[in-house]
Amino acid sequence: MGMALTRTWLILMLLTLTALSIGRPAGDAPLGAAAVAGLLFVSGFKAVQILRNFLGLRHAGTGWQAVFILYLALIAAAILGAYLAAEMGLLAGLR
Amino acid sequence: MPTTVEHSRAEAVPSDAGWGPLSRLPGNPMMWILILGELAVFGVFFVGFAVARALDPVTFDASQAHLDRTIGAANTLLLITSGWLAALGARAEVSGRNPRALLAGAAVLGVLFLAVKAREYGAEIGAGFYPETNTFFTLYYLLTGFHALHVVMGVVLLIIVAWLRGINNVETGCAFWHMVDLIWVILYPLVYLIR
Numbered sequence: 358m359g360m361a362l363t364r365t366w367l368i369l370m371l372l373t374l375t376a377l378s379i380g381r382p383a384g385d386a387p388l389g390a391a392a393v394a395g396l397l398f399v400s401g402f403k404a405v406q407i408l409r410n411f412l413g414l415r416h417a418g419t420g421w422q423a424v425f426i427l428y429l430a431l432i433a434a435a436i437l438g439a440y441l442a443a444e445m446g447l448l449a450g451l452r
Numbered sequence: 453m454p455t456t457v458e459h460s461r462a463e464a465v466p467s468d469a470g471w472g473p474l475s476r477l478p479g480n481p482m483m484w485i486l487i488l489g490e491l492a493v494f495g496v497f498f499v500g501f502a503v504a505r506a507l508d509p510v511t512f513d514a515s516q517a518h519l520d521r522t523i524g525a526a527n528t529l530l531l532i533t534s535g536w537l538a539a540l541g542a543r544a545e546v547s548g549r550n551p552r553a554l555l556a557g558a559a560v561l562g563v564l565f566l567a568v569k570a571r572e573y574g575a576e577i578g579a580g581f582y583p584e585t586n587t588f589f590t591l592y593y594l595l596t597g598f599h600a601l602h603v604v605m606g607v608v609l610l611i612i613v614a615w616l617r618g619i620n621n622v623e624t625g626c627a628f629w630h631m632v633d634l635i636w637v638i639l640y641p642l643v644y645l646i647r
Contacts (some may be wrong), residue, residue: 359543360541362539362543363536365536365539366532366535366536368535369532369536370529370532370533373525373528373529373532374525376504376525376528376645377521377522377525377539377645379645380521380641380644380645380646382521382522382645384523385513385517386646387513387647388645388646388647389465389557393646396641396645397641400637400638400640400641401638403637404634404637407513407535407630407633407634407637408630408634410539410635411535411536411538411539411626411630411633412478412627412631413478413542413623414477416478417476417477417478417555418473418476420473421473421476421477428491428495428530428590429638431495432495432498432499432638434460434503435499435502435503436498436499436642438502439492439499439502439503439505439506440502440505440506440646442506443505443507443509446502448506448507450588451507
């Protein structure tokens with residue numbers, strides 16, 4: 358059981374470094390929609406790992422897992438939607 | 453033989469089954485009500501931040517360039533490692549082993565996270581970036597400050613449950629700590645990386 362937690366920890370560490378790499382820490386140029394989507398996917402996957410393995414939602418039934426995954430998906434969709442809206446200049450006139 | 457009054461008093465005390473679906477979650481159901489509430493609040497903050505950026509991407513991206521993205525990632529690694537120790541601590545408690553060293557380790561890493569964050573705030577304020585500088589910095593200080601407040605509460609909770617052990621207590625404290633971890637995992641890319 359401890360091994361499974363340690364494996365989750367290693368995956369999370371690796372995914373954090375992956376997210377940092379996608380986010381190009383040294384540059385200031387826009388990431389672009391594909392990179393932002395990738396970043397959100399990696400971060401969402403990390404959040405699911407924390408929920409399922411660290412928090413133990415794996416044992417709480419599929420209903421609870423679905424609720425939390427839906428929560429994460431809605432936030433990621435809203436963030437990506439807002440990013441795309443900014444890229445396309447859809448909200449430029451609202452300021 | 454209980455009297456009718458004693459019997460009705462016992463019935464008035466809610467059992468675990470009275471919590472419905474919440475009783476399936478680890479730790480105290482009251483903590484899960486708090487966790488669900490906190491996730492809702494942070495969810496609104498996250499969407500609000502994303503929409504505010506969409507309204508003024510130039511200011512947000514120029515301001516974000518002054519944050520230290522690598523330090524933010526280092527803090528993510530600290531919180532993830534702390535969460536791992538807390539999860540091992542909860543597992544130890546369930547297995548009948550003493551989780552204090554693991555929970556203490558989780559709390560120490562939480563304090564280290566706060567120290568790094570304080571240093572980051574110091575550098576940003578030293579460079580002239582205050583909450584009133586612009587919308588980005590208002591939301592940056594608000595979001596990360598609110599999260600840091602939760603880290604403080606989480607550290608206190610970890611210390612309390614390490615002291616007052618028991619499966620329910622340790623699982624409850626760790627559930628809060630993992631929620632703090634989870635929020636940072638979303639907050640970090642949103643505030644530090646997306647541009």
